[in-house]
Amino acid sequence: MNEKPSDFGGLCFSRVVIVGANGAGKTWLAQRIAQWRGLPGISKDALALTTGWAQRDRAEVQAKVLDAVAAEAWVLEGGPSILLPEVLTRANLVVWLDFPAGLRFRRILWRSLRYLGRVRPEHPPGNRDWPGFRQWRFAWDAIHKDDAFRSAIAAGLANTNVAIIRLTTPAEVTHFLDQIA
Template sequence: MQPVRRVMVVGGPGSGKSWLAGRLAAISGLPVYHMDQIHWQPGWVEREPLEKDLLTRMIHARPEWIFEGGHSRTYRDRANRADLLVWLDLPAGLRLRRILWRTLRHHGRSRPDLPEGCPEVLGRQTVDFLRFVWRTRETSRQAVRRIVDAPPPHLHLVHLRSPAEINHFLGGCRPWQGGTGLLMAGQDEA
């Protein structure tokens, strides 16, 4: 089997996409790209949708990547290029607690997966974001479900629903000895 060289990590806010992408990068040597760095500009200024489309497609075109995050308008393009789609489908309550925790942990600073100039602040913005996460918990799942229900034939799918499943998945990942890339449990060296 060929090593995985393009990994699409999706899931709702607070599901651990950035964390998982970092762990997979440490194992595989693949570069990580964060959708939040494309979505936001300094000062929490949102990019225009067409500019986000262009920037995501530029990453999709690269030979190797771990691309974590949303922008469902480009999910199909990303899935067509990816070798592996990892869907972190954790309960909304857990995700909301994680969002609050990361906001407190990074208060006054930008998280590593955000551009500089986007500091976490506990306030109205956080409350609005938590409401958004709750309100869109099912619609965001549906966007991923459309890919999972009709994936490109080459795409490996991993659907993880709990922290224990995530840890089990990571435990089965190892580096490809032929260079950058990832092998999963059950894969033999190519």
């Protein structure tokens, strides 16, 4: 079921998936929803990263995600890999942040500068942001893999019955937050 941005009033939810491409604002939105609704927030990055930006094995990450969503209430944020059938079966709302690649590129660069030399709050210790090839490649991928992200998310959501709200502008996000706050 897809909701129009004006139809948020009256939504009742306690298990929320925030999905989008890099730099879409998933963590920011998930933190606000979790805080306002009194729900625990779950960052896929926190489950997937070890130290030095090393990733856990995919099966281990999926097991951690499934364990986290076994709880009664939560807000889970991440990219298309979180759209597991078991996650979507438990969720009662999906918010898809589908912003233009250029905006996401600028956000990634700004975030990298903002947290330069520090660990972002949603990441485990040992994953400091720094300038360099990794950050530039990450930002570059936000633009050049735009269609791939969108296709992967659309495919992940194709056969689900959970309510899906697709937000394509920061103004729509603001309106959504105004409705649920």
